[in-house]
Amino acid sequence: MPTLAKTPSPRRKTAVKRSQKLSSQDSGKDSSSISLRDEVVAYRKERILQAACDAFYEHGYHECTVEMIAERLSGSKAIVYYYFSDKHSILYEIYRRALDEAQILILRAAADHSSCKEKLVAIARAYANWVTDNTRTVGVYWREVQSLTPEARAAVFAEQKKIDDVVAHVIRDGVADYTFKVSDVQTTARAITGMITFTYTWWRDDKRLSREAVADSYAEMALRLVGSFT
Amino acid sequence: MPTLAKTPSPRRKTAVKRSQKLSSQDSGKDSSSISLRDEVVAYRKERILQAACDAFYEHGYHECTVEMIAERLSGSKAIVYYYFSDKHSILYEIYRRALDEAQILILRAAADHSSCKEKLVAIARAYANWVTDNTRTVGVYWREVQSLTPEARAAVFAEQKKIDDVVAHVIRDGVADYTFKVSDVQTTARAITGMITFTYTWWRDDKRLSREAVADSYAEMALRLVGSFT
Structure with missing residues (x-):
């Protein structure tokens, strides 16, 4: 079997973790019963998506070829095409996963707490962490909206609205x-959600603000915006 | 002389107003002494920039050709090339004008008021109005960052930082x-600035919120964020 990478990358650990989570979701079984094959497939798809996201972020979707993505994985185009039918499918999968991840973490943050105030703080913090951990994905997401087919774009907008709806629901309960x-x-x-999302335009890991400081700031600012910061 | 448009467009009035303002800024004289030629040049450049912005917004910069921009003006490529050396110059000019406009209105909003609270409210309101009046420009601005040359991008980021710096300056004075x-x-x-800028992703003229309601909301939310809303 061809391997996708000759040398391990610093982002490989994340890929393994994510692919395990994703193949576990796909199969609907608990992680102990996942076959090695499922794990390999999920891991490879995840690596392709990461490489594609980096390429799209650096060069823009239209400037990128499937070949450029394969090169980043030290593989051939054939491997990429084995998992994705075309470049647009890769882009759409980046959106779909980003939406899945953001929705899940926001719903979980809300579900894990009982008071509206705690829910809002947990949402702001979790979403801020996700944005700072995924500035490239968020960048591609907001830059390439026009590169999606109209059908894909409509589906993305509909799912995206659900994120604002969860936040609005928590705020409405808090008002009540x-x-x-x-x-x-x-x-x-x-x-x-807008002020937090926009962090992708300026936050860099090596700058004055840590990931945790950003999350703390947004938790405080979210409470200020709903008149509940004391 | 070739005309750029056969029929007047609804955005033509804005183009006339803008071109008058711009040619007046360029010449440094008051508007009564501007020559007709200057006015025509400024008006035409403005019309090309608007058509380009619409085309970039709808199809993405890389999918657009100078021909597509000329077609929107019912003109030929030659007219566009008469005013701009290439497609990148048009894109860069869109950024430059957007930055000019946003910087000027934010500085003016701050200069027109004496207290920090009034300054911040005026800035939030003016910037929100500008974003809702220019959702397509703001969309192109944030989507096409990677389409700028590295030099142009660096220049844009440096100018952009000045906008946040003015807001930070007002906040610092208010803290003092x-x-x-x-x-x-x-x-x-x-x-x-982030929450207001992000409005370009969701606000549409025909939706539930008027331009004024958006500006009111952001003025209030800006005060909430600095702990000065009562």
Whole structure:
């Protein structure tokens, strides 16, 4: 079997972790019963997606070829085409996974806490961490919207709206129990997700602000926006 | 002389107004002394930039040709090349003008008021109005960063930073005179410009929120973020 990479990359550990999580989701079984084959497939798809995301981020989707993606994996185009039918399928899969991940972490953050205030803090923190951990994915996501087919774009927008809806739901509950006070629930929800998402444009790992400091800031600012920071 | 458009477009009025303002800025004279030639040049460049911005927004920079831009003006490529040396010059000019406009309105909003609170409200309102009036320009701006040459990109980032710096300066003054209370001035400034900028991704003229309602919301939310909303 051809291997996708000659040398291990620093992002390989993440790929393994993610591919295990994803193949476990796909099969619907617990991780102990996943076959080695499923793991290899999930791992390879994940590596291709990471390489594609890096390539799209650096050169833009239209400037990239499947060959360029394969080169980053020290493999041939054939390997990429074995898992994805074309370049657009790779791009769409980047969106789909980003949406899955963001939705899951936001729903989980809300479910793990009982009060609206705790829920909002947990959402802001989890989403901020995800954005700072995935600045390239978030960058590709917002830059390449026009590169999706109209059908794919509509599906992406519909799923994306669900993220703002979860935040709006938490804010609405907080307004109902007098914890929060806002003038416009939907615009406030969009301001919270918007300011955090926009972090991809300026945050870099090597700069003055740590990932944790960013998350702390947004947790505080989210509470300020709903009038609940004391 | 060849005309750039056969029929007047709804955005033509804006182009006339902008071209008058721009030719007046270029010549450094008051508007009464501008020659007709200057006006025509400024007007035509403005019309080309608007058509290019629409084309880039709808199809993406790399999918667009100078021919497609000329077609939108019912003109030939030659007219576009008469004013711009190549497609990248048009893109860069879109960035340059967007930065000019945003910087000027933010500086003016700050200069027109004396208290930090009034300054921040005026900045949030003016910038929000500018974003909702220019969703396509803002869209192209954030999507096509990778399409700029590295030199152009560096210049754009440097100018862009000045916008956050003005906001940070106002916040810092407000903290100094105990009007505002924030944990991190720079991140707060970025959150304010970020949440407003991100409006380009969701606001449409025909939706539930008017341009004025958006501006009101952001003025309130900016004050909330600096702990000065009562």
